[in-house]
Amino acid sequence: MDAKHARHSAEDKAVEAKTDQSIEPEEALTPEELAAQWEAESPEPAGPIANLVSSLVVLGLGIVGMVLSVGLGLGSPAEPAAGMWPFIISLIASVMAIAQIIVGRRGGKDGEKFSALSWYAAIGFGTLLLMVVLMPLIGFEIPSLLLCFVWMRWLGGERWRSATIYSILIVLAFYAIFIAALGTTIPRLF
Amino acid sequence: MSIIVGYVPSSVGEAAVAAAISEAKLRDETLLIVNSSREGSLVDKNTASEEDLARVLDSALKAGIEAKVIESTYRDDLTEEFLGLADEHQVSLIVIGLRQRSQVGKFIMGSQAQRILLQAEHPVLAVKAS
Amino acid sequence: MEFFGPVLDGFNVVLDPTNLLYCLLGVAVGMLIGVLPGLGPAATIAILLPMTYGVEPVTAIIMLAGIFYGAQYGGTITSVLLRLPGEASSVVTVFDGYVMAKQGRAGAALGIAAIGSFIGATISIIGLTFLAPLVARFALDFGPPEYTALAMLGILLVATISGGTKIKAIIAAAVGLFLATIGRDGFTGAERFTFGNLSLADGIDFVPIAMGLFGVGEILYNLEERHRAATAPVKVSNVWPKGKDIKEASGAIGRGSVLGFFLGILPGGGATIASLASYATEKKTAKDPSRFGKGAIEGVAGPESANNAAATSSFIPLLTLGIPANATMAIIFGALLIQGVTPGPQLINNDPQLFWGVVNSMYIGNILLLIMSIPLIGIFVRILRVRAAILAPITALITMLGAYTIRNSMFDVLLVVFFGAIGYLMKKFGFEPGPLVLAFVLGSLLESNLRRSLLVLEGDPMGFFTRPISATLLVLFIVVAVWPIVKGVIDKRKNSSLAASVAEEKLKENA
Numbered sequence: 001m002d003a004k005h006a007r008h009s010a011e012d013k014a015v016e017a018k019t020d021q022s023i024e025p026e027e028a029l030t031p032e033e034l035a036a037q038w039e040a041e042s043p044e045p046a047g048p049i050a051n052l053v054s055s056l057v058v059l060g061l062g063i064v065g066m067v068l069s070v071g072l073g074l075g076s077p078a079e080p081a082a083g084m085w086p087f088i089i090s091l092i093a094s095v096m097a098i099a100q101i102i103v104g105r106r107g108g109k110d111g112e113k114f115s116a117l118s119w120y121a122a123i124g125f126g127t128l129l130l131m132v133v134l135m136p137l138i139g140f141e142i143p144s145l146l147l148c149f150v151w152m153r154w155l156g157g158e159r160w161r162s163a164t165i166y167s168i169l170i171v172l173a174f175y176a177i178f179i180a181a182l183g184t185t186i187p188r189l190f
Numbered sequence: 191m192s193i194i195v196g197y198v199p200s201s202v203g204e205a206a207v208a209a210a211i212s213e214a215k216l217r218d219e220t221l222l223i224v225n226s227s228r229e230g231s232l233v234d235k236n237t238a239s240e241e242d243l244a245r246v247l248d249s250a251l252k253a254g255i256e257a258k259v260i261e262s263t264y265r266d267d268l269t270e271e272f273l274g275l276a277d278e279h280q281v282s283l284i285v286i287g288l289r290q291r292s293q294v295g296k297f298i299m300g301s302q303a304q305r306i307l308l309q310a311e312h313p314v315l316a317v318k319a320s
Numbered sequence: 321m322e323f324f325g326p327v328l329d330g331f332n333v334v335l336d337p338t339n340l341l342y343c344l345l346g347v348a349v350g351m352l353i354g355v356l357p358g359l360g361p362a363a364t365i366a367i368l369l370p371m372t373y374g375v376e377p378v379t380a381i382i383m384l385a386g387i388f389y390g391a392q393y394g395g396t397i398t399s400v401l402l403r404l405p406g407e408a409s410s411v412v413t414v415f416d417g418y419v420m421a422k423q424g425r426a427g428a429a430l431g432i433a434a435i436g437s438f439i440g441a442t443i444s445i446i447g448l449t450f451l452a453p454l455v456a457r458f459a460l461d462f463g464p465p466e467y468t469a470l471a472m473l474g475i476l477l478v479a480t481i482s483g484g485t486k487i488k489a490i491i492a493a494a495v496g497l498f499l500a501t502i503g504r505d506g507f508t509g510a511e512r513f514t515f516g517n518l519s520l521a522d523g524i525d526f527v528p529i530a531m532g533l534f535g536v537g538e539i540l541y542n543l544e545e546r547h548r549a550a551t552a553p554v555k556v557s558n559v560w561p562k563g564k565d566i567k568e569a570s571g572a573i574g575r576g577s578v579l580g581f582f583l584g585i586l587p588g589g590g591a592t593i594a595s596l597a598s599y600a601t602e603k604k605t606a607k608d609p610s611r612f613g614k615g616a617i618e619g620v621a622g623p624e625s626a627n628n629a630a631a632t633s634s635f636i637p638l639l640t641l642g643i644p645a646n647a648t649m650a651i652i653f654g655a656l657l658i659q660g661v662t663p664g665p666q667l668i669n670n671d672p673q674l675f676w677g678v679v680n681s682m683y684i685g686n687i688l689l690l691i692m693s694i695p696l697i698g699i700f701v702r703i704l705r706v707r708a709a710i711l712a713p714i715t716a717l718i719t720m721l722g723a724y725t726i727r728n729s730m731f732d733v734l735l736v737v738f739f740g741a742i743g744y745l746m747k748k749f750g751f752e753p754g755p756l757v758l759a760f761v762l763g764s765l766l767e768s769n770l771r772r773s774l775l776v777l778e779g780d781p782m783g784f785f786t787r788p789i790s791a792t793l794l795v796l797f798i799v800v801a802v803w804p805i806v807k808g809v810i811d812k813r814k815n816s817s818l819a820a821s822v823a824e825e826k827l828k829e830n831a
Contacts, residue, residue: 031415031613034403043545046749054749058491065498072510078779082510085767086501093494100487110485110750117544121744124543124716128536128737131720136730140721148713155543156709157230157265166710174717184725199552227549232357232402233704234550242552263549 046111051104054111059097065090120155127151139189145171192220194276195285196306197246198236201319202287207246209317210285214255221250221257222279226272229265269305276312284314327449330676333378334684339677342379346386347685351692353387354394354406355700358542358708359715361391361407362648362754366534367715369527369655370722377659378674382681384652389441389631389682392591393689396433396624397700400426401554409591409627412599416612416619423615426554431561432569432617433624434693440577440625441686444632447581448679452668456640459665464772465784469793471766474643476800477588479755486804489755492746496756499524500763507771519731526654527726528735529760533753534651535719536736537743539712556701559694561617569621572602576622580629585636590646594630595623632682639663639675643762647754650761657761 046054066087075081104110127147134143148167152158158166178184195210197203207223214221223246227237238246243259250257264271276284288303307314333339353364365384372380395407400417413433420429462470475497479489502513503523514520561569579601580594602622603612612619634645642664644650656663661674668675692700723736743753777783785791 034414050749054751058495061495068513072512076779077774077781080771080774082505082508082512085770086498086512089494089497089501093491093498096487096491096494100485100491103487104485108485108750110488112748112750114748115544118748120543121540124540125737125741125744128716128720128740132730132734132737135724135733144717147716151543151713151716152709156707156712158707158709159266167713170714170717174721178721178725184721185728186721186724227551228707229549230707230709231550231705232398232404232548233553233701235553235705237550237552239552 043112045107045109046113048105048107050111051107052101055097055100059094062090062094062097124155136187139187141171141189191282192222192279193283194222194224194281196272197223197225197238199238199242202289205319206285206287206317211250211253215253221255222260223257224260224275226262226264226268229263268302273310281312284310284312286316288316288318326672327676330680333673333677334681339379339382342383343386343681343685344688346383347390347688350387350390351394354391355397355703359538361388362651363534363538365648365651366530367719369531370726372655377661378677380655380659381678384655385678386685388648389628390689392628392631393437393693400429402551409595412595412623413620416616419615421554426556427558428561428565429620430697431559431694432565432621434690436573436621436625437628438686438690439573440580440629441632443577444581444629445682448633448636452636452640455636456665456668459641464769465787465790467769468773469790470643471762473793473797474587475759475762476797478646478758480800480804481588488751492751493755493759496759497763500760506768528732529739530651530654530757531719531723532736532739533743533757536740537753539716540740540744541747556697559697565617569617572618572622573625575601576625577629580626581633584630584633587637587643587645590634591627591630594626598622598626639667640665644758647758650758653761
């Protein structure tokens with residue numbers, strides 16, 4: 001997995017102290033140093049391409065919104081029709097998107113680059129979708145168990161034994177709370 | 191050549207380091223003191239504080255041997271991480287501590303020490319707390 | 321007695337066992353999520369929205385409010401012990417709190433933070449008790465133009481004060497306003513953007529949006545972000561601060577409480593800004609400012625009092641004007657709407673039980689929090705050992721099953737997951753979900769008031785400036801809108817304050 005490569009770089013930070021000096025307990029950092037440290041730890045900003053793409057998406061949505069609003073009829077300021085207000089909002093969004101394309105053309109400091117770890121979020125999203133599909137068919141128990149196990153074992157780095165045990169315990173607890181105690185009508189197998 | 195020892199801040203960990211120091215002195219080799227902390231939680235009792243590491247390193251240096259602290263992190267597999275470090279540094283001996291555990295506890299949680307003993311490609315010295 | 325009658329009645333509401341239980345539940349959950357990394361109060365309140373369906377409105381809001389101010393207490397613990405601010409409002413506590421912990425004074429830092437938080441919150445509740453009725457009475461005369469201006473100002477302030485770029489925050493707010501227009505138009509009856517879909521005719525529900533953007537979005541985001549090595553446990557002994565500590569900190573607590581109270585009232589203000597302002601004030605007024613950053617107890621006491629005072633007083637604009645001051649308040653606003661309660665100037669007279677019940681529950685909640693953060697602190701410190709890998713699926717399941725229970729509809733769950741993906745992508749591309757949700761909540765209020773004003777003013781937008789209150793608010797609106805441009809020019813000449821930039825950095829991560 002790609003995550004392992006990311007980890008190996010951290011392993012190399014060996015603290016060397018071959019002479020008589022012992023390692024100092026971590027220095028108390030001044031606010032300035034702390035700010036610099038957080039800055040260094042924070043993920044890389046999304047960059048100019050992400051800025052352009054996201055702004056273009058907003059611009060596209062804004063234009064579609066304006067066209068649809070015109071279709072609803074704008075009316076006049078004294079007697080606004082249904083499309084007036086959405087038109088104004090879409091116009092603001094479009095103007096802001098154009099402004100953002102210009103302001104953020106060199107990237108800026110906001111957003112985050114996608115990394116190898118972003119796959120974790122994608123897998124997480126996939127398992128949630130799978131749960132939505134499976135729940136009406138086979139009840140919530142098995143999908144929940146699968147979700148817990150996948151999230152703990154592969155997305156969370158639990159050992160398979162602890163992942164199994166915790167998954168079962170969690171599903172039992174949810175069964176006890178949602179079905180036995182609260183009596184909700186969540187689709188269930190048992 | 192060097193000796194690697196797995197350190198955790200507990201009586202077992204201290205015993206392992208003490209054994210490793212005397213072994214390193216005997217063989218006149220560098221001692222690598224490893225403390226590996228797990229990812230995912232904010233606090234872990236097996237992670238040594240800087241004071242602990244400084245003290246352990248100091249006692250090794252006082253014994254007149256070359257020593258070095260290696261701090262590493264692992265995600266799910268401490269054994270793999272530890273043996274990886276052993277391979278990387280071409281060690282001549284691995285020193286680990288063993289703690290008392292019931293059969294049931296071992297079955298449920300597994301034993302890192304057991305896996306190190308079985309999987310290591312270097313000689314292993316296993317120490318119990320005195 | 322005319323004034324105090326309803327206030328005292330509010331205590332009867334609070335002392336109802338169910339309400340007490342939910343208050344305890346709220347503050348305990350709040351403190352927990354303050355301690356644990358990952359979910360913030362906004363996300364937690366969003367995830368727990370389905371819980372509020374089955375209970376009385378006052379009970380629901382007591383619990384949600386408890387989560388909000390409880391998180392302010394909890395966030396301090398990680399700031400002091402691990403140098404990791406649990407919440408954005410505890411960022412400045414790190415500077416002196418962590419140094420104190422390194423000096424072996426962790427107990428004193430946590431103790432003074434808890435006491436300061438308690439005093440700050442209590443002063444703020446008393447202030448709220450007297451100020452809220454005045455604001456509400458003043459706002460009773462507000463007509464559509466005033467509400468239009470107020471809602472616009474509120475959205476703009478939240479958008480400009482949130483972390484990240486202002487333009488993107490305004491875009492997010494515009495998207496929120498647009499989403500609010502989907503469905504049948506209340507004035508003309510025309511169906512807007514429904515594409516003939518019947519389930520869209522009533523508009524998009526607030527709950528799936530909030531649960532998705534804040535809840536699932538944050539859960540997905542955390543899946544990728546929680547790869548941080550554990551640290552060694554810190555020993556905390558004797559959480560009672562010494563007499564000398566209390567004496568040193570008392571001034572800071574007083575100043576922080578008052579400052580926090582006033583900054584919390586402002587729309588877009590709130591706990592984070594209050595804590596920053598308090599730290600700056602303490603540093604400025606200290607006899608020896610060089611002690612700050614080296615374990616000055618005032619640097620912990622002031623900001624912690626201020627952020628709790630602000631968290632409490634930020635209920636004033638919500639409960640008296642119906643304008644939420646920040647993203648968390650927007651979710652509580654949504655929760656009230658679900659319950660059929662419209663927050664606004666009439667609330668205090670129409671539903672005094674609810675109003676005073678919620679306000680007075682804060683006294684109880686803060687006492688409970690003081691107990692939890694002084695004698696029981698060890699339990700919460702132990703919770704730091706829980707691995708995020710085990711919490712993530714639990715929160716995900718609570719969200720999924722909770723979303724289903726709202727209307728027994730799988731479609732709602734799908735919506736939550738869908739908005740979760742959007743929330744995640746927004747974060748990755750630097751858009752804050754906060755302004756979107758706030759704008760969505762205020763969307764229909766803003767539109768209907770704007771259209772009503774235009775009818776009243778016969779289509780003349782300048783008419784807004786002929787009424788003193790709406791004119792003032794609109795002038796403020798313009799000032800706030802133009803200010804970033806002016807400030808950008810000034811900033812180029814001198815660097816912005818460090819603490820603010822640090823907090824902005826953290827705000828981006830935690831929001």
